[in-house]
Amino acid sequence: EPEVTQTPSHQVTQMGQEVILRCVPISNHLYFYWYRQILGQKVEFLVSFYNNEISEKSEIFDDQFSVERPDGSNFTLKIRSTKLEDSAMYFCASSFTIQYFGAGTRLSVL
Amino acid sequence: TQLLEQSPQFLSIQEGENLTVYCNSSSVFSSLQWYRQEPGEGPVLLVTVVTGGEVKKLKRLTFQFGDARKDSSLHITAAQPGDTGLYLCAGAPDFGNEKLTFGTGTRLTIIP
Numbered sequence: 001e002p003e004v005t006q007t008p009s010h011q012v013t014q015m016g017q018e019v020i021l022r023c024v025p026i027s028n029h030l031y032f033y034w035y036r037q038i039l040g041q042k043v044e045f046l047v048s049f050y051n052n053e054i055s056e057k058s059e060i061f062d063d064q065f066s067v068e069r070p071d072g073s074n075f076t077l078k079i080r081s082t083k084l085e086d087s088a089m090y091f092c093a094s095s096f097t098i099q100y101f102g103a104g105t106r107l108s109v110l
Numbered sequence: 111t112q113l114l115e116q117s118p119q120f121l122s123i124q125e126g127e128n129l130t131v132y133c134n135s136s137s138v139f140s141s142l143q144w145y146r147q148e149p150g151e152g153p154v155l156l157v158t159v160v161t162g163g164e165v166k167k168l169k170r171l172t173f174q175f176g177d178a179r180k181d182s183s184l185h186i187t188a189a190q191p192g193d194t195g196l197y198l199c200a201g202a203p204d205f206g207n208e209k210l211t212f213g214t215g216t217r218l219t220i221i222p
Contacts, residue, residue, distance in 0.1 A: 004152075033209070043153065043198065045209040056209055091152045098143070099210060101152035 002026040004102035006092050012108045016081050021105045023075045025094030032075045033093040034067065036060070037104075043091065049075065082109045112137040114201055114213035122219040123189060131184045131197055131216045139201035142182045143210065144173055147196045156197075189220045 005024040013019050025032050034046040047057040049067055066078045075094075079086055087109045093099040117132045133142070141160040145153035157166050159175035159182060166173045170193075172185040186193055196217050200210040 006152075035210075035212075042214050043200075043210075043212040045211070048209055058209070089150075098155065098158055100155060101145075104150075104152045106150070 006102035010106045021077045023092030029094035031095045034077045035091045036088040038088045112211045116213040116216050133199035134181045138179050141202045143200045145198045191220045194220050
């Protein structure tokens with residue numbers, strides 16, 4: 001069964017460093033998303049991406065965040081200068097009509 | 111801002127009992143999804159409901175979308191220990207590929 005794949009499963013970084021979280025969406029899906037879940041809190045929408053551009057973003061998704069689809073298969077989330085409060089699980093999702101989620105990347109900012 | 115409130119937040123019952131989890135909002139959603147999330151993993155889709163009043167069954171799980179498309183419920187019959195987990199509802203404001211608003215979650219524990 002097709003699935004959304006995320007790497008790495010766990011990323012540890014120092015405050016102020018740049019991180020790139022990677023996702024391989026399901027191959028025939030056209031819409032891509034990033035969500036995050038801070039420990040003990042609910043899943044929050046960050047950004048949606050369609051036709052090689054951002055279609056919607058939340059207020060969390062400030063200019064420290066960017067997304068890219070560098071080739072036909074990968075979808076990345078970059079955080080330019082990580083902060084302690086960026087520590088969370090980050091989930092990638094893709095959809096044709098219904099969103100399917102990856103297993104997530106746990107980002108720990110020290 | 112659309113909000114989804116789930117109740118109860120925590121539920122612990124004996125194996126074999128029935129239970130209902132609620133997902134409520136003051137906003138109308140074009141569709142509502144129910145997911146189950148295991149610790150350290152991503153949400154796994156259980157069902158999508160799109161029509162007001164719609165009822166969908168998945169084995170012992172019954173999902174209902176409210177007539178006004180503002181609320182939903184998940185009913186589990188004869189709960190099993192394998193049903194233990196975090197259940198999330200998530201609504202889409204417009205039909206299509208829009209951002210999902212997630213509920214606060216219900217952590218269900220089934221005691222053998």
